[in-house]
Amino acid sequence: MKRFAPFIALFLLTMLVAAPIQAAVDASAKPAAPAEDKSPVSPYAKAISTVTGVAISPLLGTGALGLYQNITAKTDAEKASLPWYAQWSFILPALAIVGVCAAKDSLGAVVPPGLKKPLDVLETIENKASGLVAAGAVVPFTMSALSKMIVASAPAGGGEALAQSGTATVLVGAIDWAWLLNLLTVPIGIAVFVVVWLASHAINALILLSPWGAIDAALKGMRTAVLALIPLTAMLNPWISAALSLVLIVVAYLVAGWAFRLTVFGAIFSWDFFTFGKSRCRVAEKGENPLFSSNVLSKQGVPMRTWGRLKNEPENGKLVFRYRPWLVLPEKTLDVKLDQAAVGKGLFISSIQSGDTTAFVLPPRYRGHEEAMARAYALEGGVKDAGLLKAWGALKELFGGGAARAQVTQATGPGKGTPQSEGAGSGSAETPGARCFNTSA
Numbered sequence: 001m002k003r004f005a006p007f008i009a010l011f012l013l014t015m016l017v018a019a020p021i022q023a024a025v026d027a028s029a030k031p032a033a034p035a036e037d038k039s040p041v042s043p044y045a046k047a048i049s050t051v052t053g054v055a056i057s058p059l060l061g062t063g064a065l066g067l068y069q070n071i072t073a074k075t076d077a078e079k080a081s082l083p084w085y086a087q088w089s090f091i092l093p094a095l096a097i098v099g100v101c102a103a104k105d106s107l108g109a110v111v112p113p114g115l116k117k118p119l120d121v122l123e124t125i126e127n128k129a130s131g132l133v134a135a136g137a138v139v140p141f142t143m144s145a146l147s148k149m150i151v152a153s154a155p156a157g158g159g160e161a162l163a164q165s166g167t168a169t170v171l172v173g174a175i176d177w178a179w180l181l182n183l184l185t186v187p188i189g190i191a192v193f194v195v196v197w198l199a200s201h202a203i204n205a206l207i208l209l210s211p212w213g214a215i216d217a218a219l220k221g222m223r224t225a226v227l228a229l230i231p232l233t234a235m236l237n238p239w240i241s242a243a244l245s246l247v248l249i250v251v252a253y254l255v256a257g258w259a260f261r262l263t264v265f266g267a268i269f270s271w272d273f274f275t276f277g278k279s280r281c282r283v284a285e286k287g288e289n290p291l292f293s294s295n296v297l298s299k300q301g302v303p304m305r306t307w308g309r310l311k312n313e314p315e316n317g318k319l320v321f322r323y324r325p326w327l328v329l330p331e332k333t334l335d336v337k338l339d340q341a342a343v344g345k346g347l348f349i350s351s352i353q354s355g356d357t358t359a360f361v362l363p364p365r366y367r368g369h370e371e372a373m374a375r376a377y378a379l380e381g382g383v384k385d386a387g388l389l390k391a392w393g394a395l396k397e398l399f400g401g402g403a404a405r406a407q408v409t410q411a412t413g414p415g416k417g418t419p420q421s422e423g424a425g426s427g428s429a430e431t432p433g434a435r436c437f438n439t440s441a
Contacts, residue, residue: 044242045238045239045241045242046234046238046242047142047143047145047185047189048192048242048245048246048249049230049231049234049238049241049242049244049245050065050142051139051142051143051189051192051193051196051245052192052196052230052245052248052249053065053227053230053231053245054134054138054139054142054193055131055134055192055193055194055195055196055197055200056196056197056200056223056226056227056230056248057098057127057200057223057224057227058127058130058131058133058134058138058197059094059097059098059126059127059130060094060095060098060227061134061138061227062085062090062094062130062133062134062138063085063090063091063094063095063098064095064231065085065086065138066082066083066085066086066087066090066091066094067086067091067095069082069083069086070082070086070087070088070091073086083137083138083141084137085137085138085141094130097126101123101126104119104123106217117208117348118273120204120207120208120216121208121269121270121273121274123204123207124201124204124205124207124208124266124269124270125270125274127201127204128201128266128267128270131197131201134193134197135190135193135194135197139186139189139190139193140186140189140190142189143185143186143188143189144185144186192249195249195252195253195256196248196249196252198252198256198259198260198263199248199251199252199255199256199259200223200252201259201262201263201266202255202258202259202262202263203219203220203222203223204266205262205263205265205266205269206219206262207219207220208265208266208269208270209265209349226248229244230244230245257303257326258303258304260326261303261304261305261306261307262305264305264307264327265292265305265307265361268307268363269349269363269364272363272364272365273364277363277364277365278364278365278366278367278368278369280365281365281366281369283366283369283372283373283376284376285372285375285376286312286376287311288309288310288311288322289309289310289366289373289376290307290308290309290363291307291308291309291310291352291360291361291362291363291366292305292306292307292308292360292361292362292363293305293306293308293321293323293359293360293361294351294358294359294360294361295357295358295359296336296338296354296357296358296359296360297321297334297336297359297360300334302321302323302334305361306323306325307323307327308321308322308323308324309321309322309323310322310336310352310360310377312376312377312378314378318335318336318337319335319336319337319338319377320333320334320335320336321333321334321335321336322334336359338352338354338359338379339354339355340353340354340355340380340381341353341354341359341377341379341380341381342374342379342380342381342382342383342384343362343370343371343373343374343379343381343382343383343384344358344384344385344386345370345383345384345385345386346385346386348364348367349361349362349364350362350366350367350370350373350386351386352373352377352379353381353384353386370383371383
């Protein structure tokens with residue numbers, strides 16, 4: 001019940017603000033034409049649908065909204081008064097970027113991961129930037145227009161109107177309350193936008209984690225389908241679109257923690273990738289190193305992909321993970337126990353493994369520093385290939401790598417032209433292997 005308390009409070013606050021407004025408009029409203037919904041709270045339905053649609057895909061939503069407003073403007077004066085996101089100077093570049101991203105996703109199944117991953121990082125940064133723009137401009141414009149529409153629809157007050165609608169008309173008609181309504185609707189609109197945007201942006205972070213283009217295309221397809229469903233239902237009935245938007249808002253609220261952690265992961269991944277974090281990284285072999293938790297710690301109550309720091313305490317014979325929920329709440333600590341621990345070296349993302357299970361996910365800054373991480377935490381398994389690198393190694397061995405090594409061993413082994421007296425026997429054969437193991441550990 002405590003999880004739904006913010007929504008209950010938000011609903012009560014909205015109803016408290018809207019009650020006198022609705023009463024005033026109801027008292028003086030004239031019969032509406034059947035072709036258009038003129039109900040007093042119809043602006044609420046349209047505003048909810050607009051904010052939700054823009055939050056799902058900020059650049060596409062903002063460009064489409066601006067295009068719609070530009071096309072529906074009838075006169076040059078109306079077009080000149082449109083906000084900046086409804087001008088062609090923004091609409092064309094925005095939709096062009098959306099088209100490039102769509103082309104990248106459509107070819108994702110055939111493009112090698114090494115070529116596609118940088119484009120995925122670029123799109124993640126674009127989604128963050130366009131989300132900030134939409135939250136700072138489009139949502140306030142939408143909610144401000146909602147406030148003006150509500151206030152303008154109320155009677156001007158005085159005489160017969162005062163007698164018919166009483167105090168409600170005095171509150172709404174006698175004074176311009178649009179500024180006060182903005183103080184309430186704009187923060188609510190931004191809060192709704194942030195919650196839905198977090199859930200939608202998590203898809204970009206999932207694409208960064210995914211090694212296969214087909215999965216990326218499926219994730220993008222689902223998000224685009226949901227985004228298209230909102231304006232389609234709005235054309236049929238704004239209340240259906242508003243109901244769908246409210247369902248999306250509730251679902252986004254329930255997964256807000258999961259989406260927030262994925263958003264942090266995407267932000268750190270993108271930062272390390274484009275700032276060449278691995279060239280600046282220095283592994284603290286006697287201190288703490290920042291990383292993300294994974295499957296092992298989730299069994300101990302730490303959510304997946306929690307950002308924290310791992311410290312080796314050899315004097316106590318344990319590893320300690322420190323983290324702050326939501327990055328700002330009081331710090332928590334957890335003792336970590338790993339079995340057959342090793343650093344799994346991946347093509348883009350490495351990890352700390354406990355047996356066959358991922359214990360921690362390393363940011364891209366540690367790419368190339370896997371051996372230092374293994375030494376810092378005294379991992380007996382050293383460094384081993386994982387993910388795509390492991391699959392690539394298996395393919396090489398399958399298509400000749402293993403056979404070639406076997407032939408070399410047979411050619412240089414005992415009885416193949418290499419005398420035992422020269423140190424090519426079984427004793428000297430173990431020495432290179434031992435040095436290789438020590439190097440990787």
